[in-house]
Amino acid sequence: MGDEAGRKINLLGLTLSELEEFFVDLGEAPFRARQVMKWIHQMGVYDFAGMSNIAKQLRARLSEVAEIRLPQVVYEHTAADGTRKWVFELSDGARVETVLIPDGDRRTLCVSSQVGCALDCKFCSTGKQGFQRDLRASEIIAQLAVASRSDPMGAPRAVSNVVMMGMGEPLLNYEQVLPALRIMLDDWGYGLSKRRVTVSTSGVVPMIDRLGEDIDVALAVSLHASNDALRDELVPVNRKYPMAELAAACRRYLARHQSLEVGRRRITIEYVMLAGVNDQPQHARELLAYLEQVPSKVNLIPFNPFPHAPYARSSRTAILAFQKILLDAGLTCTIRTTRGDDIDAACGQLVGQVEDRTRRSERWARQVARTQDIIHRSSS
Numbered sequence: 001m002g003d004e005a006g007r008k009i010n011l012l013g014l015t016l017s018e019l020e021e022f023f024v025d026l027g028e029a030p031f032r033a034r035q036v037m038k039w040i041h042q043m044g045v046y047d048f049a050g051m052s053n054i055a056k057q058l059r060a061r062l063s064e065v066a067e068i069r070l071p072q073v074v075y076e077h078t079a080a081d082g083t084r085k086w087v088f089e090l091s092d093g094a095r096v097e098t099v100l101i102p103d104g105d106r107r108t109l110c111v112s113s114q115v116g117c118a119l120d121c122k123f124c125s126t127g128k129q130g131f132q133r134d135l136r137a138s139e140i141i142a143q144l145a146v147a148s149r150s151d152p153m154g155a156p157r158a159v160s161n162v163v164m165m166g167m168g169e170p171l172l173n174y175e176q177v178l179p180a181l182r183i184m185l186d187d188w189g190y191g192l193s194k195r196r197v198t199v200s201t202s203g204v205v206p207m208i209d210r211l212g213e214d215i216d217v218a219l220a221v222s223l224h225a226s227n228d229a230l231r232d233e234l235v236p237v238n239r240k241y242p243m244a245e246l247a248a249a250c251r252r253y254l255a256r257h258q259s260l261e262v263g264r265r266r267i268t269i270e271y272v273m274l275a276g277v278n279d280q281p282q283h284a285r286e287l288l289a290y291l292e293q294v295p296s297k298v299n300l301i302p303f304n305p306f307p308h309a310p311y312a313r314s315s316r317t318a319i320l321a322f323q324k325i326l327l328d329a330g331l332t333c334t335i336r337t338t339r340g341d342d343i344d345a346a347c348g349q350l351v352g353q354v355e356d357r358t359r360r361s362e363r364w365a366r367q368v369a370r371t372q373d374i375i376h377r378s379s380s
């Protein structure tokens with residue numbers, strides 16, 4: 001049975017054009033793709049038998065060759081502030097997390113793109129796990145599919161916004177992330193507006209250009225530092241693609257879509273606030289100078305501590321002072337509220353109970369312990 005299921009094609013992760021191709025290959029009319037897409041993504045019907053506008057014979061044929069398979073939800077919880085979290089177990093046992101954050105009219109889903117991450121940013125618990133594997137498009141869309149049908153009040157749109165800010169670097173899993181984004185935007189899929197789907201990247205410059213060529217979605221850049229020396233340390237991918245190249249890529253991304261837009265578009269700059277590391281007034285001023293080259297709005301993220309993290313969250317006073325410098329210069333600058341703390345669900349901190357297969361975090365913990373030991377001995 002397992003083998004048989006494995007041979008069937010999972011329609012969950014197919015874009016409209018891929019689904020059209022699938023139907024044409026079956027000798028059917030391409031418009032079937034639109035019908036099936038609507039059943040899957042808008043009606044949440046995963047059994048072909050329930051797709052009433054499709055002829056019985058075709059439904060039978062479909063269940064022979066295809067399936068709509070979601071990973072198993074192994075954990076589901078709602079925090080006191082309404083934040084919801086799901087942990088999915090994939091077919092190979094790997095686990096990923098998804099968080100839905102309600103905020104006024106908005107219900108933002110924070111979606112994972114990889115199991116773990118190879119980029120090893122120093123303040124990120126996903127980075128500490130190391131890289132396990134890329135998610136498939138179907139596994140990315142499954143997160144949205146499950147969350148979309150999660151509203152106990154039966155609201156038609158349980159998810160209004162998607163941010164690719166869960167586990168992993170979306171632009172390093174581009175082949176699977178791109179179709180998932182297309183399904184999110186497609187009128188026959190989730191029909192989300194391009195302004196409400198955000199890809200967050202730590203700055204994989206060539207892939208920012210690819211993304212701009214292929215699709216029009218909002219872009220967030222995890223900057224976290226105001227100069228290359230600091231960023232080399234915090235976000236190691238900066239050694240490959242330094243800040244000047246990143247700014248140029250952001251400008252190209254905006255320029256590509258600008259002419260089609262009425263309003264002015266901007267890049268969201270994410271900046272994690274690490275006490276004493278990147279949160280001083282001189283960093284704010286340096287950041288301002290850098291952002292002169294990039295139409296942007298800044299989102300300050302209070303650091304989310306995790307075991308053995310070598311950083312502390314900046315004080316409220318430091319964050320407000322940093323924000324004031326940016327605001328006084330005319331920049332839009334918000335402070336992200338920490339959400340869902342009681343279920344370890346803050347966006348960008350989705351590691352909770354996910355296993356560490358690489359043992360990187362153990363090695364890291366030992367290294368931190370050694371360093372602390374050295375500091376302790378040299379100061380006593």
Ligand code: SAH
Binds near residue numbers: 124
């Ligand atoms: N890899 C992508 C997307 C996932 S991380 C990226 O780096 O942009 C989503 C956001 O959460 C990023 O801005 C990331 O830097 C931030 N983040 C990671 N660890 C964090 C932590 N411990 N506290 C606060 N923000 C964190």
Ligand code: SF4
Binds near residue numbers: 127128166
């Ligand atoms: Fe990967 Fe993003 Fe974490 Fe960096 S911040 S390690 S790119 S998930």
